[in-house]
Amino acid sequence: MLPPTAPHEDIIVVSSPGYLEKLSEQLLSQSTQRTIQAYLLWQIINEYAPSLSEEIRKPLQRLNAKLRGTNAKVTKPRWETCLDQVDLSLGFLAGRYFVLETFKRSTKARADEFVESIKESFLNRLPELEWLDEVTRDRAIEKAHGIIHKVGYPTKTPNTMSPVSLSDYYSELAIDQDDYFGNYLRSREWLIMKNWRRAGKPTDKSTWEMTPAIVNAYYNPVYQEIVFPAGILQAPFFSGEYPDYLNYGGIGAVVGHELSHAYDNNGRHFDAKGRLREWWTKETLEAFEKKTTCFVDQYSNFTMEDEDGHLINVNGKLTLGENIADNGGIRQSYVAWKKVYDKKKDSKENMLLPGLENITPEQLFFINYGRIWCGKSTKAQAKQSILTDEHSPPKWRVIGALQNSKYFADVFKCSAGSPMNPVDKCDLW
Structure with missing residues (x-):
């Protein structure tokens, strides 16, 4: 299965041996x-x-x-195809120009503040959770303290802002302006071999899995880090011109989401040093599984309509990790923002928006959370997403998390037992 040119180590870690065994059996027998x-x-x-x-x-x-379920006649513009390929092959180099154009130092400083305040909110939450026993709580707190965050762009391996570092990083990649397909092949080979050369060497925690212009974020359980590229630190998630309540309802919820991944049904298996091992007590694990069943049941009752008019239920088990992160993220971000807001309600960071004076900052926090998930898809696309995506459909990411939020119900004065304020709420982090 390995390419002939790949460095062969004495030990190769197979993360899913059971899957490969069954796959081999099926391939050979059928x-x-x-x-x-x-x-x-x-x-x-x-x-x-x-x-x-x-x-x-x-x-x-x-x-x-x-x-x-898309229209075959609608093609991606040529420029977009080229842009995707440039980011795939030369993403850190292209990211330099994206950062220079869109990412100010003040943006990074403010984003760092958001991350720290939300992390503090999460740490304050852990002692309140009665279902955590003392042993597991202490370990969870230790893990939270050890999570580092990266914002904007890498400063090593390579340093996005250093032409010398970038030149060294891409020195083995040959680009020919008259050979598009050849460039594609060479860039793929270069990237694969670059990854293989890391095998057997000490872990370089300065590396990034995403390039600066990507509109996304991630939690790396082995490196114990949460990472936010410059691409997601743009509107509608974040803006230096936004009041705090919009930024916390946007990028703040994303920060809380990634932090919560460290304690979801997957991230919980990794300890404070990024080691894959069981560090929960049996009692706490049983309580966790009971609480996560609530999320599975809640989201499994959400439906989307396919192109034939049939209702398809969300897979609550498939989407569990992301749903846990969504719910934890919006809670931690709101609590963190309120702590800041209550100290400086009249500051420019919390000024009301013109024409929206009748909507409170608390309400606008949640409105912006809904706005960041606005999107459009065909019914066929929605069906495929439900069947394959570990994320719930955007509509239910918003409604599901807010149904469980006592803060949302209070802010919008939802009566008890109403759709957006159910009596029985799912609660974890």
């Missing part, structure tokens, strides 16, 4: 050699066709449109 060859050939076609001529791309585009 698939002919011809079928396996056809599958491997298809994987090559599926990987490389998007970077070839329109004549080759069109059949694949029609297939993907059918599978994804």
Whole structure:
């Protein structure tokens, strides 16, 4: 399974041995050699066709449109295709120019403040949780203290703002302005070999899994870090011109979301040093599983309509980790913001928006949380998302988390037992 040129170590860690064993059994018992060859050939076609001529791309585009429920006649603009490829191949280099254009030092400083305040909110929350026993609580607090955060762009491996560092980082990648497909192949090979060379060497925790312009964020359980590229530190998630209540309702909820991932059904398996081991007591684990069942049941009752008018239920088990993170994130961000807001209500960071004076800052916090998940999709796309995505559909990410928020119910004065203020709420972090 390994490429001939890959560095071969004495020990190779297989994260999912059970899956590979069953896959091998099924392939050997149910698939002919011809079928396996056809599958491997298809994987090559599926990987490389998007970077070839329109004549080759069109059949694949029609297939993907059918599978994804999109319009086969609507093609991605050429500039967008090129931009995606540049980010894939030269993302840290391109990220330098994105950062210079869009990311101020003051933005990073303010984002750092948000992360620290939300982390403090989470640490203050842990002693309040009665379902955590003392041993597990102490370990959870130790883990929270050890989580580091990265904001904006990497300063090592490579340093996005250093032309010398970037030149050294990409020194082995040959780019030919007259050979687009060759550039694609060489960049893929370069990236794969760069990753293989890391095998067997000390962990370099300065590396980033995302480039600066990406609109996303992540939690790395092994490195014990939460990372927020410059791309997500833009409107509607964040702006230096926004009042605090909009920023906390936007990027603040994302920060809380990533922090909560350290304690969801997946992240909880990693301890304060990023080691995969069981550090919860049996009693606390049983209480955790009982509480997570509430989220599974709640989200499994949410539905989306497919293209045939049939209702499809959200998979509460598949989406559990993300739902836990959404609920924990919005709570920690709101509590952190209120602590800041109550000290400086009349400051410019909390000024009311013109024309919206009748809407309170508390309400606007939640309104902006809903706004960051606004989107549009076909019913066929929604169906595919429900079947395959570990995230709940955006609509239910908002409604699900806010149904469980006592703060939302208080702010909007939702009567007890109403859809947005159910009597029985799911509560964890």
